[in-house]
Amino acid sequence: SQQGEEDPQALSIQEGENATMNCSYKTSINNLQWYRQNSGRGLVHLILIRSNEREKHSGRLRVTLDTSKKSSSLLITASRAADTASYFCATDPQIYGNNRLAFGKGNQVVVIP
């Protein structure tokens, strides 16, 4: 099954810095979504970008999508200690139909106060 693969796997930054995570996938998608998970808890949806979109913003989050390279990036600007979490990309592959998401392994981000 298709899975998103995030890179880098772990990231440690100082508060106020920007954090960038990348995600690659293998097959055509309907959309790509990013989720955040605080330690041992459920995932929280952050942002969804459709296959015909190239960039999307939500607050301090910026997501890009390059379908020709089958990759996406998530940028968190002016990071805060509260941004410490794992971040997952999830693809909605065209072959499965809507909402059968395939998740990556996640990026652990630590923001040092």
Added chain:
Amino acid sequence: ETGVTQTPRHLVMGMTNKKSLKCEQHLGHNAMYWYKQSAKKPLELMFVYNFKEQTENNSVPSRFSPECPNSSHLFLHLHTLQPEDSALYLCASSQEVGTGGPFEQYFGPGTRLTVT
């Protein structure tokens, strides 16, 4: 709070026990999901229900038995589990599966299951 609740939050059970996990969503959604999250592995989709009908069983062993009595409630019945089944079990819901999307998924806090 995401509008999806799960009980219990923690569960320790022996391999011969029978237990059930419960999920309830208060969002008016029609699709519900069970996921398994193990350390250092991607989130694994187990089951999908759309309008109370099971639409996906991702080759899950029969010792896991889902039940969806209505669109707001989802259960995962457990019996004769193995230690490797220890994981965080997450429930999620979304507006529906199929046309009309895309829809984001809303997750519960999970049940941390330990099989001894």
